Ligand SMILES: Nc1ncnc2c1ncn2[C@@H]1O[C@H](COP(=O)(O)OP(=O)(O)OP(=O)(O)O)[C@@H](O)[C@H]1O
């Protein structure tokens with residue numbers, strides 16, 4: 384299992400007040416999933432993502448990444464596990480303004496010690512994957528918001544992370560550009576990437592395969608999202624169950640056992 388969280392809590396002490404940002408959350412994430420963590424502002428989504436991405440430690444509870452218990456892990460082991468496992472995408476893109484698109488995508492590979500020729504080639508491939516091969520020499524301020532976010536996604540993919548964590552990746556984009564980013568995530572997921580999108584927007588969440596809903600720091604529900612085809616099939620089956628004998632010709636084919 385890629386991620387296993389058992390009863391994790393995270394609280395912050397602010398003077399006399401103690402804020403419990405994440406309370407008793409338990410869930411797992413497997414390789415290949417595309418999920419959304421959703422909930423209103425202040426419900427603990429970003430705090431949960433920081434714990435997921437090993438940026439913060441839970442105050443209590445067990446948290447395992449690729450089967451490794453992270454409690455008491457030395458800081459450098461933790462940093463290594465973080466760099467090998469996660470790719471981060473943020474609402475504000477966080478590109479370095481003085482580096483070109485190509486250089487921004489190369490940066491995580493530079494940190495990981497990848498040789499220059501290899502870096503250049505992989506950054507080119509990644510920029511092509513996000514549809515921006517003709518923007519390689521542009522600086523962030525010469526790119527639109529949607530383009531900057533695609534560069535940030537290419538950068539997040541640089542070291543082939545096992546999980547992409549995206550906090551409000553469409554938050555700064557209009558709805559059409561936001562849909563393009565979701566379409567890109569969908570393609571990446573089809574090609575094998577595991578992706579968790581944090582969003583307060585239900586419409587965004589509905590484009591993924593699973594929705595984990597948070598409220599007041601707790602996970603309120605954890606549901607699979609049916610594809611439009613599966614939803615239509617489920618409705619046909621429900622109609623048949625209510626009125627047996629009618630509409631059986633419409634029933635979806637049975638899946639092999
Ligand atoms: N470093 C911190 N110190 C103190 N309190 C914090 C800290 N980080 C988060 N909190 C509090 O924890 C709660 C959850 O915050 P969090 O940022 O996880 O919410 P969120 O669901 O991501 O909200 P939004 O949709 O507005 O981004 C909030 O009440 C917030 O004020």
Ligand SMILES: [Mg+2]
Pocket residue numbers: 428429430
């Ligand atoms: Mg947040």
